[in-house]
Amino acid sequence: MILRPANLPELPGLLARARECGERISSFDLSAFNRVMEHKAEDMTATAEAGVSLADLQERLAERGQWLPVDPPRPERLSLGALLGGNESGPHRFGCGTVRDYLLGIKVVLADGRIVSFGGKVVKNVAGYDLGKLFIGSRGSLGVIVEAVFKLCPRPEAEMFVEARFAALDEAGTAIEAVLNSGLAPAVLDLHKALPAAAQFTVVLGFAGPREDVQWQLGCAADLGFRQASSLQYEEEFWDGRSGSGEGEVVRKVAVLPSKLIGTVQSLGVPFVARAGNGIMYYRGPAAGQKSERPLKLAQRLKQTFDPLNVLPDAPV
């Protein structure tokens, strides 16, 4: 069942009913939680309800020249709750990190209806355990995120993308190594073959920051063979499945050591986009690679502690 609370006071009651009926909640629709409560530009922080879409939040922050520096796919359809619950990220994670680096505080409704808060509104805070981290990537399995406080960044003064295309994957790999060993500090370092029709592998660099820095980097990048102006269009095309092939199939994510990315991509043989600097890639197709060993006992105890009647969605795997 999908839980659709109309407001915060109603949520504990809905959870109680789910507990009594023993009905599992598969997901939450928090579209009623749609307020950006505050944007304090002078503190570079913002507080918003979990139903606000990332795109709406960014639009609001842009009014005062700031942004939450994460760029996962389809931000207009991604609520802040889903952003946190799924630990979603995008091309800028190479230069900016993930939402784990920007969450300052969180308000959560627990399975038993209690409303709790962790962290706070200041950028540095070690009072109490860092429970906010626990809810990031927990896919709603430990409680319902209803509100979050984020640390923000100024929007970069300038941003430019350049690319280079390669017929062979190992040439792309060599180009990536060259970028990593150069004086460049790209915000984006992607490798993709987003469309099945594409014959070539494309390495994309994004530079963001003061305009002199961006200009200087464009010059250096050109020396490394990155001369073609680019954009993040491929990212959108990949997630929209616009290409035809693979449409409807679930997007899978693989995380490997960045140095093993080329080898992993080689073995896939399907369209993909990859965060080359982070060793993360996305593709549509059968699951690949084996799961790493994890502290399952702790994870089970955690789920049992927060959701003893198992009414919330399953723990992430």
Next chain:
Amino acid sequence: MLFRLDGDTAGVYRDSMREEQPLVLRPQVRDALAEIVGEPNVISGAERLLVYECDAYTLEKRTPDAVVLPRTTPEVARVVRLCAQYQLPIIPRGAGTSLSGSVLAVTGGVMIGLSRMNSILEIDYRNRRALVEAGCVNAWITQAVKARGLLFAPDPSSQSACTIGGNVAMNAGGPHTLKLGVTSNHVLGFELVLPDGEVVWLGAPPDGGEDAEGYDLRGAAIGCEGMFGVVTRVLVRLIKAPPACKTLLGVFESVDDASQTVSDIIAAGIIPAAVEMMDQIITQAVEAAYHFGFPLDAGAVLIVELDGLAASLERQAARVSELCRKNRAREVRVAKSEQERADLWKSRKRAFGAIGRISPNFLTQDGVVPRSKLPEIMRFIAATSQKYGLRIPNVFHAGDGNIHPLVLYDERQPEQVNKAVSAGTEILEKCIELGGSVTGEHGIGVEKIDFMQKQFSSASLEVMQALRRVFDPETRCNPHKMFPGSKRCVDFVPRKQIAA
């Protein structure tokens, strides 16, 4: 109901009951410890244990029953299992530089010192990560990789002594967290010996991708103040050292003007690598100790460090200078050489030590306020200083809104001790009132337990305790920290402080 286990809501109550029978290390336990780690690596006996009676928070003291210095993870695990068998508290300890009493053996027990596990095990330059043992000193990591243009970002002032295991336990910060973030942002994963002796790896494995599957237990355990287990190995993220940097020193007539400058820099969309403020008393003390050349009559000085690519630094520095002058800076100096920059930072990082020259004792606080409230909290601190007749100099991470007021007092005058504690309390309460926190980097430890109820609801505190019991169902690991109701040491002995 969740978390409301009858008669046992908080493990701490159970701990206090256990405490009623004082723990004396039985000979067979001591022998068993010696068998695991070797006789020379067991420290017992009142005199030899004195070193371990406190950390850099010296107001409360208590020696553990024994200290062991294991050399490997299996040794740690065996020690922990032995302690589990005898129901002894375990207290993990790095270098003992905590400023909040987080490695205090409140009810005795076995302290596990990680100082013998201090190697850098592996440096992976290509993937920009290093695997180190928990006892590895923070600064050693950057020293080892800086020739290849990399660094480990968290840089607490105690970085030449404090250990990476301690950094993980406390989620340590430092001046450069403004731009780069704290320990949690730079630790990919770590090995943890749970209080029952099981060894687990949390987060990204050394040979694996950075997005580990499942819950972020890594993130939840960083900053647990040593209460979730013993950290034994840590996989840290290395970042590229900025190719260029410019360090400016702004000299202001008043703390107010300097505070306003900090807000203006941030509002201009500039994120410096660090923004540190020292007020007049601090600059005078630092000048007397290190002779950097600070003006003695300035109300405050601001250290602003800009780093990144060289191309834009000149313009950013000009903008910062302009903002300083807009706020009536008397002078703006730019460090002309790497040596001058190093001297400036040395002065800043040793400021606490310099205070020893002007006061026999000090109490340092670690509150945080939203950056825009800096002028307000600084005025409040000045008023509090007046109210109690105690000097309260300030040296702090202004860019983060993380204040470090140092309440100066003399232990030989008992009424001053009480006044100092009251002044510190009022300042932290004001931080909460202004929407901030009572600790930005030092942790709750034993020192700030009483503030937890002021900052968090009882439901939130119960959930924290529940998380603790996920890792440590018996609440035996580093007990009596963080949560209201914890047992306190009987001793409350202010003494002359050593530089933190």
